[in-house]
Amino acid sequence: MATGLTVRDQVSLFALMVVARPVTNRELRDLAGLEITAEVRRSVNREAKLVTTTRRGRVNTHRLTPDGLSWCDTALVAGCPDGAKFPAGALYAVLDSVGAYLSRSDTKLGEFFRPDIETWIRAAYAELTVRRSPGSPVKLSALRPWLEDVPRDVVDAELDRMIEQPDVRLTAELNRKTLTDDDRRAAVEIGGEARHLLKIGAA
Known part of the structure; x- marks a missing residue:
């Protein structure tokens, strides 16, 4: 599992996990109030290729790679990272419950978060x-x-x-x-x- 990710990096990965498809920054801003910036992309790909970016016309679309999905799967049950404060702390509490449910029900992450x-x-x-x-x-x-x-x-x-x-x-x-x-x-x-x-x- 990649280490050294900031809370912002991790929340960005979780946002892509929930959308479960390629998404532009414009849509991410509407859905989650954040963007996959160049800084975030550099960070999440420093140790592992967690996000892939594809140019579509004048915009980029971002999505999790298989390694990125695997990171999210592990992080769901890893607990709240040190230094996470409100509102991120509340998010991690919710994700921890989701991770526990997936583990109990033997449900794969890709079966739970599916694109509409x-x-x-x-x-x-x-x-x-x-x-x-x-x-x-x-x-x-x-x-x-x-x-x-x-x-x-x-x-x-x-x-x-x-x-x-x-x-x-x-x-x-x-x-x-x-x-x-x-x-x-x-x-x-x-x-x-x-x-x-x-x-x-x-x-």
Whole structure:
């Protein structure tokens, strides 16, 4: 287990553990009030590669490596580190209870903290439209690379379910001449029609 991590480093790793998927600093700020800064990245990777960072367009996404997940698994039952004060101390008390439950129930960490696919899709859409108005169309060919490691049929099923919600629309590209091979491969078929564009939010 890596040593010499500050409380901030450890809390950052726990935040990535809970999200359980690649996440941008913008989303981490909304979810946990913190960022994976360059300083944190240097610290958590000094002795072991605990976090991996991938460039997506203009932003980075961060996620735990297998070693990072293993670190969290061990740290859950390691107790509160010296010097941890409120509110971090309260967090460690909660995590200690979670670790005890996982141990008693023989539940693996990756089974307990699992990504919510709809939230992941919405987060990726938000990043792709951050400088555009709500409801702007996003090509599925641009969206799919953000959904790392999620089987295509799982993403397609979630998109099919999401269009029942009033703010979600999946539409076909009317100008078929503009479609690339990637666009055609990324399309999802719903109701016998290939849908290429995702829109979330106001029309």
